[in-house]
Amino acid sequence: MSTTSSRPATPTSNADRRRLAAAVAVAALISTVTFLFVEFSPRSFLKQIELRTIDWRFAVRGPEAPTGDVVIVALDQDSMRQIGRWPWPRSILARLIEALNAGEPRAIVLDIAFYAPQDPTYLADGSKVDEDAALARAFARAKTLVSGYFLLFDSSGVARQGGITPEEAARRLEPSRMQSVMEDADGRGRQMLLQAATAEVNIEALTDAAPLSGYFNVVPDEDGVVRRQPLVVRLGDGIFESLEMTAVAAVSPNVAGGPTLALDADGARSLSLGRRIELDERGRLAINYRGPAGTFPHLSAAGVLDGSLDAAKWRDKLVLVGATAPAIGDTVSTPFQRQAYPGVEVHANVIDNLLRGDGLVRAPEHVAYDFLLMLVCIGVVGLVIVRARPVWSILAFAAAVVVIFSIVFYAFFHLRWLLGLVAPLTGVTVVFGVGIATRLVLEYRVRQRIKDAFAHYLPPEIVDRIAGDPTQVGLAGEIIEGTVLFGDIVGFTKISAEMDPARVVRMLNLVMSAVSEVIFKHGGTLDKFIGDAVMAIWGAPLPDPSHAEHACACALEIQEALDRVGEELRREGFDGVAMALGLSSGPMIAGDMGSTRRFDYTVVGAAVNAGQRVEALNRKLGTRILVAEKTRQLVGDESRRWRFVSHGRYRLFQNVGDEQEVFELVSTNSANTGQ
Secondary structure: OOOOOOOOOOOOOHHHHHHHHHHHHHHHHHHHHHHHHHHHOOOOHHHHHHHHHHHHHHHHHOOOOOOOOEEEEEEOHHHHHHHOOOOOOHHHHHHHHHHHHHOOOOEEEEOOOOOOOOOOEEOOOOOEEOHHHHHHHHHHHOOOEEEEEEEEOOOHHHHHOOOOOHHHHHHHOHHHEOOEEEOOOOOOHHHHOOEEOEEEOOOHHHHHHOOOEEEOOOOOOOOOEOOEEEOEEEEOOEEEEEHHHHHHHHHOOOOOOOOEEEEEOOEEEEEEOOOEEEOOOOOEEEOOOOOOOOOOOEEEHHHHHOOOOOHHHOOOOEEEEEEOOOOOOOEEEOOOOOOOEEHHHHHHHHHHHHHHOOOEEOOHHHHHHHHHHHHHHHHHHHHHHHHOOHHHHHHHHHHHHHHHHHHHHHHHHHHOEOOOOHHHHHHHHHHHHHHHHHHHHHHHHHHHHHHHHHOOOOOHHHHHHHHHOHHHOOOOOEEEEEEEEEEEEOOHHHHHHHOOHHHHHHHHHHHHHHHHHHHHHOOOEEEEEEOOEEEEEEOOOOOOOOHHHHHHHHHHHHHHHHHHHHHHHHHOOOOOOOEEEEEEEEEEEEEEEEOOOOEEEEEEOHHHHHHHHHHHHHHHHOOOEEEOHHHHHHHOOOOOOEEEEEEEEEOOOOOOOOOEEEEEEEEOOOOOOOO
16 A cells, blocks of 8 residues: 555654653653752752662672771770770770880771770779870870860750860860861852861860871761761861871871862862862762771770780771770661661771772762753653654663663762762653653544544444554545445435335434444445445555455345345335445545544545446446446456456546446346346
């Protein structure tokens, strides 16, 4: 079957495509708003999901080896059993520091604070041990020792916890204040940093003995998981360093004047610590966790004290001293573990990140990358939804999801970038969902229109087939090869004049119902009823390679059906009924035709008009079924079901065309060819 124009890739009209494109555009706008909501609303539900995707990335990546430069001396359960309950006398901690210092570590870093003086210990001989002085001497003898303190961010908790004033805390911590800060003249950038109310610091004897110190607070994200660690915090009018940053700066030979913090109007940008360390605007490092708890070596404090551990285990390493025993150690949630990760090991990860310079990065330009990735993906998916078939839309959506995951995970594994995953995925999903839903609605309307157009013309199974794939039908107009059948009740004018109107309607309903069933049975399209006449088509709206043969078989069975209807009518007092049929084959134009207010699917053309003329010849020739010459040629030789009888050549049109031979179609079971 040839058509006047190529069929569209989708069943929607141009108007429907415009509606679909508008829906996709609206969905893209919604995606943009969603992107901004996820990016700039830290407490949103989608933002929480985004944070969880970081944990998934760690789970997919798995553990990786640390630098080997950090060990943890743990105040663990074994140490508590051997030495006693916490807090220990500070002279024991002094022995621990001296034993560690004897092993020549690069630095000793204490994840412990000593906020108040400790009472002296009296020995059996009556002498006493000044615990604070013993610890201070150990501090002073250590080659490099970094002590810790705790920041209070809630000013209402200062009095409750006995915290000192911010001014006093800043005075005691003055040696730990950052000296090198690059910022704008107006100092707006530092306003983005976390602001502490005050600090709980070590007693002065200890701060005097070891001036290097840093806060050891671990600050979780909104969902309680520690993924970022602030390396700088404001206290009073100064900026102070974390325990990890102070420790790494102390052992880095190329950090001459201390670390340098770079600020701009939007907050922190980077930290110079022998290498550039990327920070977020609040001065936080995104922690590149090495693995679950135990990834870093744990040495029992008791083993260091009793000499059972070889000092080579911590020689030339940064030694973190902190509690891991359940009763005294703080545990946090991390991407690798929930509620069971020692806080001291968080510090170990941060120190290892700073030593290697491989912390995770969420730079300002990454927001633009996320947005660009989302726009490209929703653009491709939206275009496919508008222009292609649904299966391609699904494939495009699946491909977009794979591309997003691939880019985000590649950036995480190989570049250490924290690109957004939820916003691009949500954007593509919104566009796909809205586009597909809109498409389904529009296609449902197309199917309903097809069903409404053909419900009276075709058998239900054919209507369903066309509605399932409307591209099979050229409603806008196409050239088809088909056969048309015209039928007219013989003598209907006289019957209608002499018969009661109700009886006329009854007769017509019986006749046309029987004719319709036969047409449907043989795969024909019931085009229309015109009073006592009927028109049917084979080859439209669906192609039918055997349209002429099917039409001939239908015509013969119509006559058989009318014989049965005639018997029924005679029982009701009618004289019976007969119908003259004419068939013609050839090229025809098929499509929706009519006025702007009413149109129907039909066929037009010379072959159609020939069918009407052939049907009219039945009255002249006294026949019941006549077929045009082209129909006879298409059917071929006589079959076991019928035969053709020539009735000569006739000029079917007065002014156009040559004469055509017409044939009477006769069943092989028929005894004669006449009425």
